[in-house]
Amino acid sequence: MAAATAQAMGNLPSGIGICTTAPDMLFVPELVFGGLVWILVASTEVKPVIPQGWVMFVSVFCFVMTAIWLVIFICGVHKNKTSWVIADFIYHLIAAFFYFGASVPLAVVTIDMKNTTAVPESDMFRYYQIDIAAVVFSYITTLLYFVHFILSAIRWKSF
Numbered sequence: 001m002a003a004a005t006a007q008a009m010g011n012l013p014s015g016i017g018i019c020t021t022a023p024d025m026l027f028v029p030e031l032v033f034g035g036l037v038w039i040l041v042a043s044t045e046v047k048p049v050i051p052q053g054w055v056m057f058v059s060v061f062c063f064v065m066t067a068i069w070l071v072i073f074i075c076g077v078h079k080n081k082t083s084w085v086i087a088d089f090i091y092h093l094i095a096a097f098f099y100f101g102a103s104v105p106l107a108v109v110t111i112d113m114k115n116t117t118a119v120p121e122s123d124m125f126r127y128y129q130i131d132i133a134a135v136v137f138s139y140i141t142t143l144l145y146f147v148h149f150i151l152s153a154i155r156w157k158s159f
Contacts, residue, residue, distance in 0.1 A: 023155060
């Protein structure tokens, strides 16, 4: 069983095969949860805007790059080359690092939002709830990218 898993992780999949291999089946959940973070953060009006801007940059950047990465794997452009395995490993390391770096300030802003009066009282509770959902989805997305990074590192070592 372990030998079959190591052999399957040693090859880069293409086409529908990306839905069956351990690290690559995380592309779709990364897109879904990253898209939810993007939508939720975009739908709030929170002060200060600097952390929210960083979260928006990270979520949009990672969403677009993951979509491009998914298309590359589906089309089979990578052709089982070592450079693609290393690039996959590096991209998911960067994405996990970026998402963690965006999740922490988002959580801090959400906690501080409870004590602020910058937003009208009627909208504050709704924005607070939306930001809580964004924080939860942001940490889930961070976890997905981190797991993908770990599995990509295992694939790189076995390639």
